[in-house]
Amino acid sequence: MQAARGTPVDHRDDGPGRTGERILAHPGSWLIFASVTVLMVAVDQVAKVLAVRHLTGEPDREVVGELLQLHLTYNPGAAFSLGTRFTVAITCLAWVATLVVLWASRRVASKVWAVGLGLLLAGIDGNLVDRMTREPGVFRGHVVDFLMLPNWPVFNVADVCINVGVGLILLQVLRGVGLDGRRVAPEEES
Template structure:
């Protein structure tokens, strides 16, 4: 639904919200934080359990041969790319985490909040492995344990990143900004905004 020209759309964060505060919309930021921290915790617990129960064990079938548990350690990025650049990947992940946190301050759209929460969980989940697992800080190998046929072994953090990226691409293609306003250089005029979370 399009709001009146020049009037910001109410995101449900209350009439007392001001753009000058640290967070554009505290309730929406709490959604981001809830999604990010919850999925980060799930990822880390799943990795601990995978290492504890799958080390030196044969593959475990969850859904026949379609989905199996197979423990492996990945020094590189997704699909085992860049295995000789573990330190650089850890630094890039650290920068990406800061960028996501910075962007989250401006979020007023629930869709964007969930997308960035997924990105935060995925990036920091794998970053934690690089910082704290063997063979050492910034060189740690990422724990992967989910295996599909003809697909690289992955983990929950990888899933979060992929879903988060897909959600962000949807918003970009729709022309929806972080604050939920419509970005269309040809049709929209300054002050026009839409509610994308109805």
Template sequence: MQAARGASLSTSDPGSPPARRRTWLMFAAIAAVAYAVDLTTKQLALAHLEGRDDVSVIGDVLTLRLAFNPGAAFSFGTDFTWVFTTLSIVAAIVVLVVSRRLGSKVWALGLGLLLAGVTGNLTDRIFREPEPFHGHVVDMIRLPNWPIFNVADMCINVAAVIIVIQAFRGLRVDGRRVEDPKADDAEGPAESAT
């Protein structure tokens, strides 16, 4: 059954309110779980790795070492922690605003991981030493020839890959294809883009 403008009345459409609500709840659940995993692993690292030598997980390929990073990725910009804090706040707000248009499960995964990663490291920057908004991020995962990182960093990187893939596929956050002539029509059907 279709409405006058061609929109299906079926609730299975990714653009229908119940489907969008389910997709947004998926986004929120992914963000909450990944954020909790990040915070938990950081607390475990603080409790069990402080003052210890590297802990081997898989020989020399994967080790755990507690580190505190005042900068961004690869310890870049260590004197500008407040800038990264501000950018993280803006990024979290942008993700939350964009999430209101979610109509794709893949985008929900990407944006959920991005929000978890950004807010995970933002929590460190706001609440950890040496002072609020200048806090150092807790890192603990070490690979050969790679900077030490954490779960939040992994979430951000996986999210970036998902977002780039979705963009190359021409799929919008709302689940519609970029070339879809009805893509800007709020009442038009959303194409399934999972």
């Protein structure tokens, strides 16, 4: 049996006289999710390696005048360098967030949701790689940041992925589109 827009449906038995449906990821959408995740983690990590190699000990470099500059810094905290004393806790939360996004991806059948979740996971895991592999050690590694805008904290490609991914997810939620690509009817909302 197929659900809306060709989404595969897996039937399960919920007990005597009850049958439930569990919507599984559409293979094409899940492939988009996985591809976006892998590609953007790779882009993030290559950009960080290049930033460390070419910016260590160097003055800031202008990319677009004073609008966008390259400035190497290492961030032990979360966004905006908050929580610098809680690096291990932030790392553990990133592992939990990774598992939550992977769990949600099992049901993705919408291409927009697939891209949004893929970008979100790429951002989480791009920074998680730093926390697991960079100095001062496993679970305590500092995240490489190198993109600087005026009056804004220094950030990286993973941070951009998180923001764009969250933006796409919010767009889908506001449009009433579920992970499976179906619109939620007003009478179904409660």
